[in-house]
Amino acid sequence: xxxxxxxxxxxxxxxxxxxxxxxxxxxxxxxxxxxxxxxxxxxxxxxxxxxxxxxxxxxxxxxxxxxxxxxxxxxxxxxxxxxxxxxxxxxxxxxxxxxxxxxxxxxxxxxxxxxxxxxxxxxxxxxxxxxxxxxxxxxxxxxxxxxxxxxxxxxxxxxxxxxxxxxxxxxxxxxxxxxxxxxxxxxxxxxxxxxxxxxxxxxxxxxxxxxxxxxxxxxxxxxxxxxxxxxxxxxxxxxxxxxxxx
Numbered sequence: 001x002x003x004x005x006x007x008x009x010x011x012x013x014x015x016x017x018x019x020x021x022x023x024x025x026x027x028x029x030x031x032x033x034x035x036x037x038x039x040x041x042x043x044x045x046x047x048x049x050x051x052x053x054x055x056x057x058x059x060x061x062x063x064x065x066x067x068x069x070x071x072x073x074x075x076x077x078x079x080x081x082x083x084x085x086x087x088x089x090x091x092x093x094x095x096x097x098x099x100x101x102x103x104x105x106x107x108x109x110x111x112x113x114x115x116x117x118x119x120x121x122x123x124x125x126x127x128x129x130x131x132x133x134x135x136x137x138x139x140x141x142x143x144x145x146x147x148x149x150x151x152x153x154x155x156x157x158x159x160x161x162x163x164x165x166x167x168x169x170x171x172x173x174x175x176x177x178x179x180x181x182x183x184x185x186x187x188x189x190x191x192x193x194x195x196x197x198x199x200x201x202x203x204x205x206x207x208x209x210x211x212x213x214x215x216x217x218x219x220x221x222x223x224x225x226x227x228x229x230x231x232x233x234x235x236x237x238x239x240x241x242x243x244x245x246x
Contacts, residue, residue, distance in 0.1 A: 014236035017056040017130060019157035020166045021150065024091055026224045028065035035065070035094055042227040044102035047135060049231055051104065056130040058160055059137045060153040061095060063087030081145035085112055088149065092139035093117065105134045111143030123159050130160065150208035158215050165212070165219045166233055167204065172223030173241035174203045190242045203243065212243070219243040
């Protein structure tokens with residue numbers, strides 16, 4: 001599904017290297033299955049366009065379509081989080097398969113070694129892949145329990161020196177309240193890290209927000225209802241909510 005040419009498409013990408021955070025829910029097919037292959041193929045088509053424009057893309061993928069650590073209410077928390085890390089690897093391999101079938105050279109790198117499935121995460125190797133035009137998918141989060149894939153996204157972004165974190169969600173930005181519950185909720189065009197923390201907004205968890213603030217990592221929160229929003233964001237279209245310093 002391609003969109004009509006607009007002015008922002010004609011220029012140079014605003015961001016050269018990006019870290020894209022994809023939630024597991026965004027990849028799901030609802031009650032019909034854990035993966036929506038048609039939707040994933042749409043994402044692959046958009047990424048081909050980004051790469052053709054010279055953009056280097058790293059991806060952190062969640063696992064909410066398969067398992068969340070908090071689902072294990074009566075389980076040991078560490079073990080439940082380990083299950084979530086494994087689930088992110090399933091999603092990462094599914095993305096890799098779709099991307100490579102679309103002609104995108106892709107590498108999956110895991111924070112927990114499982115060399116029969118993917119490469120272990122090594123920072124310099126990841127950067128080398130990016131420079132060669134390969135999409136790098138980071139699986140297993142940070143490889144340690146109690147840290148979300150949001151935190152993994154901003155930490156990997158800092159390590160690979162990404163220009164921005166693209167936080168693709170089921171809502172089209174940061175709101176003053178949950179727009180699904182409060183019809184009066186207001187959407188922010190921009191907001192700073194401190195305000196997100198002080199208001200307790202649910203754009204991402206507090207650890208990820210604090211790390212982004214301390215390391216001056218800009219984050220663009222936008223909706224993934226249309227996968228082409230990834231390309232629009234990279235090209236500098238005014239979508240979603242930009243989160244940065246005060």
